[in-house]
Amino acid sequence: MEKFVHLDHVDVKFSTKKGVYHALSDINLSIDQGQFFTLIGHSGCGKSTLLNIIAGLQDATEGAALCEGREIKGPGPERAVVFQNHSLLPWLTCYDNIYLGVERVFGTKEGKAKLKQRTLAALDLVGLSHAEQKRPNEISGGMKQRVGIARALAMEPKILLMDEPFGALDALTRAHLQDELMKIVAATNSTVVMVTHDVDEAVLLSDRIVMLTNGPAATIGEILTVDLAKPRDRLALANDPHYHHIRSKVLEFLYQRQMRPAAA
Amino acid sequence: MSAVYETVQAQPEVETVVPPAQPVPVKTTMNKPKFELQEKLADGLRWIIPPMLGILAFIALWALVAQETENLPGPLKTWESAKLLFADPFYNKGPNDQGIGWNILYSLYRVGIGFGLAALIGIPLGFMIGRFKFLAAMTAPIISLLRPVSPLAWLPIGLLVLHKAEPASIWVIYISSIWPMILNTAVGVRQVPQDYLNVARVLNLSEWKVFTRILFPAVLPHVLTGVRLAIGIAWLVIVAAEMLTGGVGIGFWVWDEWNNLNVEHIIIAIFVVGIIGLLLEQGLIWIAKRFSYE
Numbered sequence: 001m002e003k004f005v006h007l008d009h010v011d012v013k014f015s016t017k018k019g020v021y022h023a024l025s026d027i028n029l030s031i032d033q034g035q036f037f038t039l040i041g042h043s044g045c046g047k048s049t050l051l052n053i054i055a056g057l058q059d060a061t062e063g064a065a066l067c068e069g070r071e072i073k074g075p076g077p078e079r080a081v082v083f084q085n086h087s088l089l090p091w092l093t094c095y096d097n098i099y100l101g102v103e104r105v106f107g108t109k110e111g112k113a114k115l116k117q118r119t120l121a122a123l124d125l126v127g128l129s130h131a132e133q134k135r136p137n138e139i140s141g142g143m144k145q146r147v148g149i150a151r152a153l154a155m156e157p158k159i160l161l162m163d164e165p166f167g168a169l170d171a172l173t174r175a176h177l178q179d180e181l182m183k184i185v186a187a188t189n190s191t192v193v194m195v196t197h198d199v200d201e202a203v204l205l206s207d208r209i210v211m212l213t214n215g216p217a218a219t220i221g222e223i224l225t226v227d228l229a230k231p232r233d234r235l236a237l238a239n240d241p242h243y244h245h246i247r248s249k250v251l252e253f254l255y256q257r258q259m260r261p262a263a264a
Numbered sequence: 265m266s267a268v269y270e271t272v273q274a275q276p277e278v279e280t281v282v283p284p285a286q287p288v289p290v291k292t293t294m295n296k297p298k299f300e301l302q303e304k305l306a307d308g309l310r311w312i313i314p315p316m317l318g319i320l321a322f323i324a325l326w327a328l329v330a331q332e333t334e335n336l337p338g339p340l341k342t343w344e345s346a347k348l349l350f351a352d353p354f355y356n357k358g359p360n361d362q363g364i365g366w367n368i369l370y371s372l373y374r375v376g377i378g379f380g381l382a383a384l385i386g387i388p389l390g391f392m393i394g395r396f397k398f399l400a401a402m403t404a405p406i407i408s409l410l411r412p413v414s415p416l417a418w419l420p421i422g423l424l425v426l427h428k429a430e431p432a433s434i435w436v437i438y439i440s441s442i443w444p445m446i447l448n449t450a451v452g453v454r455q456v457p458q459d460y461l462n463v464a465r466v467l468n469l470s471e472w473k474v475f476t477r478i479l480f481p482a483v484l485p486h487v488l489t490g491v492r493l494a495i496g497i498a499w500l501v502i503v504a505a506e507m508l509t510g511g512v513g514i515g516f517w518v519w520d521e522w523n524n525l526n527v528e529h530i531i532i533a534i535f536v537v538g539i540i541g542l543l544l545e546q547g548l549i550w551i552a553k554r555f556s557y558e
Contacts, residue, residue: 057462075466087459091481100477101467155467 004191005031005054005159010063012049023049025217027063029210031159036185036192038202040250041212042258047195048163050212054193055081055161068158077105080157084164086148088136095132098122098151105155122154123147125184142173146180153184160185162194166201175234178204186231199250203243204232211253221258224249337528345528360520362512368536371502371514374430378437379498386445386494387487393446394453394483407446415440415501419508429509436505441494448493452486453479481555488552495548499541 010027013020023046031037031054039047052058053065056075065072067079075081080101088097099119106115123129126146131139136147145165152160165181166174178201185192185205196202202209209224226246228237237243323339330338337345353365393400418439422432460482464474506515514533521529 055466057465075468077466077468079466081462081466083459083462085459087463089460089463089478089481092477100469100473104467104469104473 003030004033004068005029005193006064006066006069007050007053007060008064008066010053010060010065012046012053012058013061022217023215024053025219027220029220029223031191031193033158033191034189035207036205037194037208037210038206039193039195039210039212040197040199040202040254041218042214042254043197045212045215045218047197047212051081051161051163051193051195054159055079057081077101077155078158080152080155080160082145082148082152082160082162082165084167086136086141086144088144088147088151090136093133093135094123094128094139094147095119097136097147098154101151101155118154122150125153126150126180140173142169142177145169145177149181149184153188153190157190159191159193162192164195164197167197174198174201179234181205182231199247199254202250203228203247204234204237209250211250211258214258222253224253335527337531342528342531346532349529349532359512364514364517364532364536367512367514367517368540370512371506372540374434374506374513375437375495375498375502378434379441379495381434382438382442382494382498383445383491386442387449387490390446390449390487390490391453391479391483394450400450407443410439411443411447415497416504416508419505423509429511433502433505433509433511433513437498437501440501441498444493444497445487445490448486448490449483452483455486456482484555485552488548488555492545492548492552495544496541499537499544503537 007027007029010024011022012024013022015021027050039050041047049058053060054067054072056072056079067076072079088094089100092100099115102115102118102122106118110118120129120132123132126149128143128146128150131143131147136144139147145168149162149165152162166177169177182205184190192205194205203226206226209226211221211224212218213221224246228240228243228246327338327340330336330341349364353363355363356366393403415436418436419432422435423429426432426435456479460478461474464478469477502513503515503518506513507519510516510519514537518530518533521527521533
């Protein structure tokens with residue numbers, strides 16, 4: 001498989017009022033096409049920063065961040081982002097929020113009818129055709145997040161970057177959206193990088209779990225391959241010993257190997 | 265955001281609560297409308313009684329003070345005078361004797377021009393100050409120095425430069441109403457959530473789209489707050505400015521009636537100025553509500 005995103009010795013340092021903060025250190029990561037990566041680690045370890053580097057919202061201080069062999073300079077429509085707080089524009093309807101991105105990516109090549117069709121298809125994909133003309137403050141948190149995903153997917157990105165997309169949702173809605181995301185990813189064969197702090201979510205969705213050590217100067221502690229067969233079913237997995245084995249490996253990393261530095 | 269969301273949610277809840285209160289179907293078809301009417305009436309009374317009481321208390325106090333004071337006319341006398349005055353608001357007997365309608369319209373016209381110019385310049389300037397830190401740092405000392413200056417202090421400069429009373433009073437309105445529009449717009453631009461700007465970057469929107477789809481709608485509520493404050497100030501200032509410059513206008517009219525010792529008319533003018541200020545403010549609040557999506 002082709003190496004789609006490649007991070008080579010990436011370092012990130014922020015200059016703050018208290019001096020330079022070394023956020024990420026020596027990150028080496030290759031993401032293949034069609035794979036689902038999750039980034040997991042304790043709060044403040046720089047998971048989101050790492051995602052932002054791939055998104056192009058944040059520049060690496062040192063090292064190279066490549067996408068399709070070219071250096072990542074700023075955001076681009078081939079790397080769509082789903083934000084934690086959905087970031088829908090409150091003055092636009094769900095339809096218009098999605099259309100904004102569609103128009104930008106395909107507007108020069110395609111006619112209005114085709115753009116409309118794409119927008120409606122994206123809404124349909126996340127099961128929100130009925131909420132087309134609603135504004136974000138008229139729909140629930142889970143629906144907002146689905147519109148955010150639809151907006152990202154409608155741009156037909158080569159990679160979908162998700163920053164704790166379900167973090168602000170209640171457990172039932174979260175489970176429901178995880179199932180939907182699995183279906184969508186399987187149907188579109190998307191490449192996904194997702195930041196999460198939820199171990200079950202990481203194991204359920206991922207092909208690879210990238211576990212980060214604690215900051216400052218966080219780096220990749222271990223990359224775990226999740227070789228559970230797809231499609232996955234959360235109920236069946238509950239009794240799968242291999243699932244529990246992988247899950248306990250992640251827990252062990254987070255709570256045995258990485259807990260002490262945080263407490264100290 | 266949550267406040268609006270809750271009120272939107274609350275309406276269907278009220279509707280769903282009502283039906284269980286009708287156990288016997290035959291009776292309820294008779295009782296329900298009556299019941300609702302009573303509810304509405306009670307609601308309306310609850311809403312109207314406190315302000316009415318306040319106004320009555322105010323009038324009573326006024327009447328009491330007027331009785332004890334030699335020259336101050338009471339509510340009844342003022343009311344009689346107002347009926348006469350508003351019977352023919354648009355008469356015209358030369359430049360120094362025109363109906364109250366003309367005086368009000370002239371004042372509104374001056375406010376409109378001065379305030380309109382201030383909006384035309386202040387709002388774009390506010391956008392630029394909010395967007396470019398350099399410009400903000402450059403203008404900050406001048407704005408902080410000039411903003412607290414009493415509006416009427418600008419009148420002599422206006423008379424000096426513009427030579428005439430009319431443009432000078434417009435100038436005073438302009439200079440005193442421009443600050444809240446600049447400052448509120450600039451604050452609004454600075455407070456556009458980083459998330460929205462990130463969306464713009466990820467979607468790779470053009471500068472024009474960023475402005476029309478993100479910056480402008482995000483800043484609009486702040487702009488309207490600035491506009492509301494500005495029109496309040498403009499209306500406050502026009503009365504004082506016209507007292508000094510003369511001509512047709514509600515401010516000069518007050519001064520003129522003082523010279524005629526027609527105290528009833530002065531009191532009427534106070535009410536007129538208050539009511540128009542209130543209407544301007546409420547109108548803008550109404551507009552601001554229409555453009556609020558949070």
